[in-house]
Amino acid sequence: MVQRIRIRYAKRGPLRFTSHRDFARAFERAVRRAGVPIAYSQGFTPHPKISYASAAPTGTASEAEYLEIGVQTEVDPGDLVKALDAALSPGLDVLDAVVAGPGPGLADRIDASAWRIELPGVPTEAAAAAVAAFLATPEVPVERLTKQGRRSFDARGAVVRLTVGAGGTAGEAAGVPAPSEVTGVPCAILDLVVRQTNPAVRPDDVLSGLRVVADLEPPVPPRVTRLVQGTLTASGEIVDPLAADRDQVAIAER
Amino acid sequence: MSVASVFPRLEQLLPRVSKPIQYVGGELGAVVKPWESATVRWALMYPDAYEVGLPNQGVQILYEVLNERPDVLAERTYAVWPDLESLMREHGVPQFTVDAHRPVGAFDLFGVSFSTELGYTNLLTALDLAGIPLDSAERTDAHPIVVAGGHAAFNPEPIADFVDAAVLGDGEEAVLEITGIVRDWKAEGSPGGRDEVLLRLARTESVYVPRFYDVDYLPDGRIQRVVPNRPGVPFRVHKRTTTDLDQWPYPKKPLVPLAETVHERYAVEIFRGCTRGCRFCQAGMITRPVRERSIETVGQMVREGLKFSGFSEVGLLSLSSADHSEIGDICSGLAEQYEGTNVSLSLPSTRVDAFNVTLAQELSRNGRRTGLTFAPEGGSERIRRVINKMVSEEDLIRTVVTAYTNGWRQVKLYFMCGLPTETDADVLQIARLAHEVIRSGREASGSRDIRCTVSIGGFVPKPHTPFQWARMERPEVIDERLRQLKQAINGDRSLGRAIGYRYHDGEPSLIEGLLSRGDRRVGAVIRRVWEDGGRFDGWSEHFSYRRWVDAAAAVLPGYGVDLDWYTTREREQSEVLPWDHLDSGLDKDWLWQDWQDALGEYEQEDCRWTPCFDCGVCPSMDTEIQIGPTGRKLLPLTPVNSGLRVPV
Numbered sequence: 098m099v100q101r102i103r104i105r106y107a108k109r110g111p112l113r114f115t116s117h118r119d120f121a122r123a124f125e126r127a128v129r130r131a132g133v134p135i136a137y138s139q140g141f142t143p144h145p146k147i148s149y150a151s152a153a154p155t156g157t158a159s160e161a162e163y164l165e166i167g168v169q170t171e172v173d174p175g176d177l178v179k180a181l182d183a184a185l186s187p188g189l190d191v192l193d194a195v196v197a198g199p200g201p202g203l204a205d206r207i208d209a210s211a212w213r214i215e216l217p218g219v220p221t222e223a224a225a226a227a228v229a230a231f232l233a234t235p236e237v238p239v240e241r242l243t244k245q246g247r248r249s250f251d252a253r254g255a256v257v258r259l260t261v262g263a264g265g266t267a268g269e270a271a272g273v274p275a276p277s278e279v280t281g282v283p284c285a286i287l288d289l290v291v292r293q294t295n296p297a298v299r300p301d302d303v304l305s306g307l308r309v310v311a312d313l314e315p316p317v318p319p320r321v322t323r324l325v326q327g328t329l330t331a332s333g334e335i336v337d338p339l340a341a342d343r344d345q346v347a348i349a350e351r
Numbered sequence: 352m353s354v355a356s357v358f359p360r361l362e363q364l365l366p367r368v369s370k371p372i373q374y375v376g377g378e379l380g381a382v383v384k385p386w387e388s389a390t391v392r393w394a395l396m397y398p399d400a401y402e403v404g405l406p407n408q409g410v411q412i413l414y415e416v417l418n419e420r421p422d423v424l425a426e427r428t429y430a431v432w433p434d435l436e437s438l439m440r441e442h443g444v445p446q447f448t449v450d451a452h453r454p455v456g457a458f459d460l461f462g463v464s465f466s467t468e469l470g471y472t473n474l475l476t477a478l479d480l481a482g483i484p485l486d487s488a489e490r491t492d493a494h495p496i497v498v499a500g501g502h503a504a505f506n507p508e509p510i511a512d513f514v515d516a517a518v519l520g521d522g523e524e525a526v527l528e529i530t531g532i533v534r535d536w537k538a539e540g541s542p543g544g545r546d547e548v549l550l551r552l553a554r555t556e557s558v559y560v561p562r563f564y565d566v567d568y569l570p571d572g573r574i575q576r577v578v579p580n581r582p583g584v585p586f587r588v589h590k591r592t593t594t595d596l597d598q599w600p601y602p603k604k605p606l607v608p609l610a611e612t613v614h615e616r617y618a619v620e621i622f623r624g625c626t627r628g629c630r631f632c633q634a635g636m637i638t639r640p641v642r643e644r645s646i647e648t649v650g651q652m653v654r655e656g657l658k659f660s661g662f663s664e665v666g667l668l669s670l671s672s673a674d675h676s677e678i679g680d681i682c683s684g685l686a687e688q689y690e691g692t693n694v695s696l697s698l699p700s701t702r703v704d705a706f707n708v709t710l711a712q713e714l715s716r717n718g719r720r721t722g723l724t725f726a727p728e729g730g731s732e733r734i735r736r737v738i739n740k741m742v743s744e745e746d747l748i749r750t751v752v753t754a755y756t757n758g759w760r761q762v763k764l765y766f767m768c769g770l771p772t773e774t775d776a777d778v779l780q781i782a783r784l785a786h787e788v789i790r791s792g793r794e795a796s797g798s799r800d801i802r803c804t805v806s807i808g809g810f811v812p813k814p815h816t817p818f819q820w821a822r823m824e825r826p827e828v829i830d831e832r833l834r835q836l837k838q839a840i841n842g843d844r845s846l847g848r849a850i851g852y853r854y855h856d857g858e859p860s861l862i863e864g865l866l867s868r869g870d871r872r873v874g875a876v877i878r879r880v881w882e883d884g885g886r887f888d889g890w891s892e893h894f895s896y897r898r899w900v901d902a903a904a905a906v907l908p909g910y911g912v913d914l915d916w917y918t919t920r921e922r923e924q925s926e927v928l929p930w931d932h933l934d935s936g937l938d939k940d941w942l943w944q945d946w947q948d949a950l951g952e953y954e955q956e957d958c959r960w961t962p963c964f965d966c967g968v969c970p971s972m973d974t975e976i977q978i979g980p981t982g983r984k985l986l987p988l989t990p991v992n993s994g995l996r997v998p999v
Contacts, residue, residue, distance in 0.1 A: 111376070114371040114372045114375050115375075119609045119610060119611065122615070126607060129661040129662075129663060130660070137693070143693065155371070155372075186377045186378070317363050318363055318367070
């Protein structure tokens with residue numbers, strides 16, 4: 098292995114129903130179709146060197162998923178993006194790639210996510226009231242079925258920010274492709290920033306929290322998109338986990 | 352007139368069902384065309400879950416053949432699981448295609464491929480969800496023409512009420528011919544409506560339209576005759592045969608799913624047809640004659656199929672793959688090309704023969720030698736003569752010993768239970784054979800770390816085979832034999848420990864037998880089972896024997912027959928069989944003679960290497976055996992590089 102490449106990709110539209118396992122299989126095939134000189138692990142059953150940062154839940158769209166691959170010969174990240182994107186189904190879109198530099202690994206650069214939650218059929222005022230109630234409550238216990246069985250945990254503590262957007266119609270959230278083909282339905286839009294915790298608080302946990310504190314019951318399933326993942330700064334910004342690698346490349350080129 | 356996607360409505364339901372990705376489409380190789388661009392539109396269905404249906408070769412081939420035509424569009428649909436079915440009913444979402452999520456009811460033709468009769472209830476679910484009346488007779492010009500295909504369509508009588516037409520045999524050319532007839536009829540302004548287009552199809556003599564045939568019964572319940580009730584409708588409908596497989600190198604662009612499916616590989620059919628003559632095997636009887644795909648075309652398909660799909664496994668498919676006249680060169684050629692890559696090659700459906708171990712060795716250059724599978728099918732030499740599976744015990748032992756000494760640790764052996772003339776002793780021989788396999792294997796390999804799995808399937812007599820007249824054994828008898836066999840295998844603790852044992856209960860086979868050899872009266876049973884909630888009958892967790900028995904008991908006595916009459920009753924030579932008017936090319940007299948030979952324990956040779964024995968197919972279908980060797984080579988000879996370097 099001569100190089101490690103970090104890649105950002107998106108899960109959009111209908112293909113947001115791709116599970117992480119499904120994506121991993123599709124990505125391995127895309128690597129072969131694109132002719133990427135992927136490195137393999139040693140041993141009896143060699144596996145391609147691909148590792149994933151925390152993946153968005155099945156059914157949730159994302160503009161910011163990350164993975165890292167190892168290659169046997171040097172590749173140009175820009176060409177890699179094009180080749181991999183062409184080899185994946187539309188809706189699984191490769192957006193960015195950088196050569197991994199020194200410093201902390203991907204996982205260590207991700208401790209928060211920003212999500213957009215569209216609630217078709219929910220009036221903005223009702224959402225705003227529920228959000229206010231949620232934020233005013235110091236602890237909001239919710240339940241979820243995890244691999245360890247049914248667990249109860251606090252959905253409030255991990256929430257860094259929760260705001261109600263201007264509202265409008267589904268499918269036109271600023272600069273973000275609509276996660277679905279539904280357009281023109283009035284809906285409330287929530288912007289959520291969550292710190293990574295254990296167990297992870299996911300958007301559906303926050304929605305459960307809104308149900309707990311304010312009986313907010315969306316008439317149809319909400320549509321959720323992860324917009325950003327990265328390091329949370331003191332000022333509440335989320336730093337792109339590929340930025341550090343990109344800066345190093347820039348320094349090296351200078 | 353355009354047709355709206357149902358996806359916006361479906362999408363609301365998907366977060367509430369298991370594995371939603373199976374309903375989303377988006378496969379590589381999938382084709383979505385504008386609705387208006389096509390004059391003829393097909394919805395193709397494999398009537399099982401997506402994970403089983405997607406890899407189906409038949410549907411993939413027809414999908415590609417149809418979509419290559421600029422004025423034709425084809426989309427796919429699969430059986431939805433009960434969780435989604437109930438939500439679709441609740442929210443009024445119709446059966447949809449996965450390609451563009453268009454309602455199935457909007458298409459001109461609805462083609463359903465039946466590999467097994469156990470998909471019949473799923474057909475009814477799909478029709479009902481699509482808003483298509485279950486009864487063919489109640490459909491109007493607004494409804495698609497429902498066409499059945501696949502092996503089960505060689506006796507479509509049990510679903511005669513539910514389908515408008517059935518096609519026997521190879522589909523590549525048949526779908527295009529049907530498309531042409533429908534296209535012309537539509538261009539003329541659909542004169543005479545549904546009846547007229549069905550009549551035009553029937554007059555080709557290769558599309559069976561059940562409504563144009565009347566079935567008369569004798570007082571004892573047997574069929575008296577099946578006759579056309581319209582002028583110009585042929586007395587017999589003939590199967591289709593695609594000759595020259597090199598002209599039809601499909602699938603070129605295999606569908607690569609996002610969801611996990613039962614086969615994740617690029618499959619290339621290296622030949623079609625089989626004349627080994629196993630008497631239980633419907634596939635081997637109805638797909639004659641043998642037509643090989645040339646080594647060059649196989650090589651090209653593998654190369655391009657892998658490049659297109661990114662699959663890392665290749666399956667060389669056929670009914671008996673090692674019988675290809677150039678299989679040695681194909682295997683060594685491919686093994687050479689892909690040596691050192693992560694591509695693995697597999698050769699399913701091989702016969703019991705040491706040569707196959709050599710082939711498997713070639714193919715496993717890259718990978719592991721985990722398991723080899725052989726199918727002696729019968730436990731005793733006697734029963735193997737009855738079924739015409741010409742494998743001696745010596746062959747079998749030699750073959751598995753070769754496998755064990757060459758590094759394979761695991762051998763799987765397939766057998767059947769319930770075969771004609773079978774006794775307890777025939778089945779118990781399986782235990783002795785398995786013991787011998789382990790004993791010889793341990794001795795030859797010098798290792799105790801070897802295993803053998805014995806897998807038993809239930810015999811089901813099928814139409815157009817020499818066993819079409821045979822009686823089925825009762826489930827209780829089958830289950831008792833299987834119990835005794837288990838005991839016998841474990842009778843020797845040391846050997847039994849190395850033997851795995853898998854089997855199916857006799858009950859599902861009996862129902863499959865009812866559906867395989869059923870006539871139009873069985874349609875009422877299928878409908879009742881479906882109304883009673885029957886779905887996914889090929890899945891043991893969904894299949895209910897009780898439901899079928901109850902439905903049969905409620906419906907069949909009205910016709911003076913019962914479940915036993917269809918299953919455990921032996922037929923006489925003179926009986927009119929429900930599929931006699933459907934011509935697979937096999938001469939009924941020859942089939943009867945072969946049945947008598949089975950009872951007399953006489954074997955039948957393979958006509959590829961011995962003179963023709965007059966099964967009737969070639970002259971009646973105007974076909975011939977197409978086999979090599981061609982003497983040509985798998986091109987190119989240069990190894991394929993795994994890493995196409997991306998320039999820096």
